[in-house]
Amino acid sequence: MIGINNRTGMAQDPLLQTYDVIVVGSGATGGWAAKQCAEAGLKVALLEAGRAVSPKEFTEHMPAYKLKYRDHSPEIVRTRPVQKQCYACMEYNYEWFVNDLENPYSTPPGKPFTWQRLRILGGRSLVWGRQSYRMSDNDFKAASRDEYGDDWPISYAELSPYYDIVEKYVGISGAAEGNEMLPDGQFLPPMKMSCGEIQLRERVKAKFGHTVTIGRTAILTQNHNGRLQCHYCGPCERGCSTFSYFSSPFTTVKDAIASGNCTLITNAVVSHVDMSAEPNKARGVTYVDRLTRQVKEVRGKSVILCAQALESTRILLNSSTREYPNGLANSSGALGHYLMDHVVGAGASGRLPNLNPLPNANEPARPNGIYIPRFRNTPSSKKHSQFIRGYGYQGGAEAGFNFNVEGYGTTLKRAVKEGEYSISLGAFGESLARWDNYIEIDKDLKDAWGIPALHINMSHGDNEAALMQDAGASAAEMLEAAGAKDIRMQANVEMPGMAIHELGTARMGNDPKKSVLNAFNQAHDVKNLFVMDGASFVSSACQNPTLSMMAVTVRACDHMIERFRKNEI
Amino acid sequence: MKRREMLRASVLAGAAAALRPALANAQSAAQGAAQPSELTPAQSGVDASKEFEGPGWKPLFLDEHQNETLIILSDLIIPATDTPGAKEALVNRYIDLVLAAETRETQQAFLNSLGYLDSESIKRFKAAFRYLSRDDQDLLLHALAYPRFGSSWTGDTSAVADPGHGHFEALKGRIMMSYYSSQIGEKELGWDGAFAHGPYQGCEHPEGDHK
Numbered sequence: 001m002i003g004i005n006n007r008t009g010m011a012q013d014p015l016l017q018t019y020d021v022i023v024v025g026s027g028a029t030g031g032w033a034a035k036q037c038a039e040a041g042l043k044v045a046l047l048e049a050g051r052a053v054s055p056k057e058f059t060e061h062m063p064a065y066k067l068k069y070r071d072h073s074p075e076i077v078r079t080r081p082v083q084k085q086c087y088a089c090m091e092y093n094y095e096w097f098v099n100d101l102e103n104p105y106s107t108p109p110g111k112p113f114t115w116q117r118l119r120i121l122g123g124r125s126l127v128w129g130r131q132s133y134r135m136s137d138n139d140f141k142a143a144s145r146d147e148y149g150d151d152w153p154i155s156y157a158e159l160s161p162y163y164d165i166v167e168k169y170v171g172i173s174g175a176a177e178g179n180e181m182l183p184d185g186q187f188l189p190p191m192k193m194s195c196g197e198i199q200l201r202e203r204v205k206a207k208f209g210h211t212v213t214i215g216r217t218a219i220l221t222q223n224h225n226g227r228l229q230c231h232y233c234g235p236c237e238r239g240c241s242t243f244s245y246f247s248s249p250f251t252t253v254k255d256a257i258a259s260g261n262c263t264l265i266t267n268a269v270v271s272h273v274d275m276s277a278e279p280n281k282a283r284g285v286t287y288v289d290r291l292t293r294q295v296k297e298v299r300g301k302s303v304i305l306c307a308q309a310l311e312s313t314r315i316l317l318n319s320s321t322r323e324y325p326n327g328l329a330n331s332s333g334a335l336g337h338y339l340m341d342h343v344v345g346a347g348a349s350g351r352l353p354n355l356n357p358l359p360n361a362n363e364p365a366r367p368n369g370i371y372i373p374r375f376r377n378t379p380s381s382k383k384h385s386q387f388i389r390g391y392g393y394q395g396g397a398e399a400g401f402n403f404n405v406e407g408y409g410t411t412l413k414r415a416v417k418e419g420e421y422s423i424s425l426g427a428f429g430e431s432l433a434r435w436d437n438y439i440e441i442d443k444d445l446k447d448a449w450g451i452p453a454l455h456i457n458m459s460h461g462d463n464e465a466a467l468m469q470d471a472g473a474s475a476a477e478m479l480e481a482a483g484a485k486d487i488r489m490q491a492n493v494e495m496p497g498m499a500i501h502e503l504g505t506a507r508m509g510n511d512p513k514k515s516v517l518n519a520f521n522q523a524h525d526v527k528n529l530f531v532m533d534g535a536s537f538v539s540s541a542c543q544n545p546t547l548s549m550m551a552v553t554v555r556a557c558d559h560m561i562e563r564f565r566k567n568e569i
Numbered sequence: 570m571k572r573r574e575m576l577r578a579s580v581l582a583g584a585a586a587a588l589r590p591a592l593a594n595a596q597s598a599a600q601g602a603a604q605p606s607e608l609t610p611a612q613s614g615v616d617a618s619k620e621f622e623g624p625g626w627k628p629l630f631l632d633e634h635q636n637e638t639l640i641i642l643s644d645l646i647i648p649a650t651d652t653p654g655a656k657e658a659l660v661n662r663y664i665d666l667v668l669a670a671e672t673r674e675t676q677q678a679f680l681n682s683l684g685y686l687d688s689e690s691i692k693r694f695k696a697a698f699r700y701l702s703r704d705d706q707d708l709l710l711h712a713l714a715y716p717r718f719g720s721s722w723t724g725d726t727s728a729v730a731d732p733g734h735g736h737f738e739a740l741k742g743r744i745m746m747s748y749y750s751s752q753i754g755e756k757e758l759g760w761d762g763a764f765a766h767g768p769y770q771g772c773e774h775p776e777g778d779h780k
Contacts, residue, residue, distance in 0.1 A: 057612035061764035063755060068610065068617035070663070070750045074670035092611045192771025199779035206780070221768075232767030361760040364769040401758060403745060407714050408646040413654075416749075417758065 019045040022285055022300035024270045027123030028546050029533045029553040030306030031248030034256035036557035042564060043261055045298050047268040047287060050119030053249055058239025059092040067091045086116045086500060088127040088237035096120050102448035106455045113456040114497035121266060122249040127237040130218040130245050132172045133543035134163050134183040142539055146388045149433050152538045153510045153519035162551040170246045171224040174216030182373040189221045190214045196352045196397025196423050197370050200482040207481045210375045215368040218246035234365030267291050271451045272319040273303055273328055282529045288449040302528040302569050309534035310439055313505040314454050317441050329523035335516050337438045338507050340431040340540040342499035343460050345492035346468035348475035349424035350484030359399045359419040369396035374542055387466035392542045395425035423484050427471035430542045432463050433504055458496040465493050501545050506535035521556035528569050532556050618752060621662040629669035635683055636661055638699045643744045645710055653753050660747035682736035689733060713737035
């Protein structure tokens with residue numbers, strides 16, 4: 001089943017022992033799983049497909065003129081043709097992103113999907129957008145409200161204490177708004193808004209009743225848990241020498257290791273879960289050493305997959321057995337299905353002529369924007385005739401240099417510095433869970449380690465297109481109300497994957513016939529196997545999902561640790 | 570050197586004891602076949618800003634005529650004023666470096682735009698652009714920069730009928746990108762060279778001022 005030929009030549013790792021827990025993946029959720037289990041006294045092996053990371057490789061304070069190609073490196077074009085579709089993959093840090101030549105996947109003709117991945121300690125938590133929003137029962141129980149899809153097997157009340165734990169540890173700056181769609185949390189002081197953002201906030205509230213708030217972000221606005229507050233240099237995705245934004249290597253993973261109960265194994269490209277001779281019991285995982293290509297096995301009493309939604313499911317699909325010929329823990333047949341990624345491509349931009357446009361190159365760079373929570377199909381709004389669910393916006397307003405000036409010569413030089421006060425909004429819409437959006441193993445394609453690669457089959461549907469139509473028009477209306485001129489509206493549907501919010505493919509549910517995991521992220525079929533990442537999501541909501549993934553993980557770990565105490569694992 | 574890079578890449582501050590497997594892997598890799606560095610040049614601390622400043626510089630992609638034409642054009646588009654212009658910022662050298670790594674299509678598109686300048690110049694003044702007087706160069710550029718139909722004011726160059734304007738904007742775009750991303754360009758925008766100026770103060774007007 002697995003494209004590894006030298007199974008007989010399996011090398012014995014000198015560190016081999018039977019761990020209580022094997023955690024696969026060291027990103028936002030893997031870090032939490034390792035921390036919670038190790039601090040509870042369980043012996044943890046934390047496996048990461050990439051190398052370790054050092055603060056010495058952070059480049060957030062390097063000006064672009066020191067880059068040979070000033071961010072137009074041909075090396076990115078050659079080795080990261082997919083990864084470069086993400087703004088965060090730059091000449092500064094492209095080695096953090098996977099080499100696309102070594103990590104292929106396929107898509108059907110005419111149905112592209114962009115898959116952004118990091119294989120390095122911390123994974124995408126090194127470069128994530130950091131926006132952190134709670135989901136509410138309007139999301140968890142959406143199916144009961146509009147009869148589309150399925151409810152989550154957990155409620156907001158059950159998850160809320162875990163949001164608290166995660167927020168208090170991570171440090172989320174934000175403002176409480178009392179919004180019915182966006183529950184407030186444990187916030188550090190909010191970042192400040194610009195004049196243009198306050199103008200938008202005031203006028204949009206007056207005209208439409210919608211809330212415009214400062215982005216809730218995993219960036220410290222005061223010293224917190226041994227990490228320093230943000231110094232507003234700007235480009236977080238190149239690393240942070242003061243660890244002011246949350247990334248797992250310098251927080252959760254560090255804690256896990258400090259507990260003395262966690263062994264970190266880097267360069268471990270996990271190919272599949274190994275099953276015990278006993279029925280429905282996992283024995284550990286097999287990995288290929290990224291550098292030596294040696295195949296090794298780690299044994300554990302339980303396995304937690306936190307490899308990223310598609311990677312975790314890929315591991316399960318590559319772990320077929322006689323009993324589970326279509327992927328491990330897949331008696332439901334749902335494994336690989338219900339893939340989601342927020343729909344993006346709609347919004348509006350313009351300029352605010354009443355505000356001082358004079359830009360200042362020495363202005364602190366706020367690595368955050370504004371957020372407008374969902375206002376369609378809410379308990380207090382009318383049901384929309386064109387679509388179900390809704391969208392939220394991220395955006396911002398500020399004075400900037402005007403590089404679009406006409407002409408040339410001394411007038412051009414002056415006009416660039418005279419600047420322009422611009423404002424923009426971009427929507428993130430809910431991606432409906434659909435059976436037709438799925439991943440499977442591509443029988444003809446393997447990665448550089450001989451592990452069968454994915455075939456990703458996803459497209460956005462009519463509901464997503466209708467969301468974007470409305471989101472574009474609403475954004476333009478709000479900018480107009482804010483006094484913007486030269487408004488440009490967009491209502492496109494970008495290719496799936498562009499939001500980098502992949503969710504689903506091993507969803508939770510109370511019914512083992514329709515879902516892969518139970519309400520505690522435990523496989524219905526294999527009780528010592530867990531998936532604790534975005535793969536478990538039942539619906540996507542429209543909020544950035546990482547905070548919810550972390551809260552779901554901490555909750556699931558609590559349950560698992562309890563079962564260990566009772567000797568049930 | 571390779572081995573040291575690998576080891577450095579593997580060390581996570583404060584967790585060295587737990588990193589034995591990672592270090593072992595790094596060492597075995599370094600002892601095996603040569604591994605390409607897993608850091609970008611920037612992550613390794615390479616400062617490439619002085620790379621094309623030397624007196625022995627030669628273009629990688631442009632020929633001498635193209636290079637000289639580009640220098641003159643860039644100096645017209647972003648001239649030296651009380652601050653240095655595009656010529657001092659060596660924008661031609663950066664553009665040449667980037668073009669040398671570009672696809673054939675992109676390279677050809679650039680040469681077409683530069684060639685258009687010469688063909689218009691020969692049509693109107695019977696000489697290539699670089700040999701015209703400064704006044705004639707300005708006359709020619711003015712016609713391309715401010716075409717009679719359409720406007721680049723909205724940034725919508727597709728609405729502009731004049732092909733010369735499209736060529737002009739393409740060349741200007743590269744020159745502007747090259748200039749404003751240079752150290753001279755950063756200074757032109759007023760940057761003081763410090764990387765942090767925090768904390769962010771935001772709007773400081775009294776409440777209700779933006780109603």
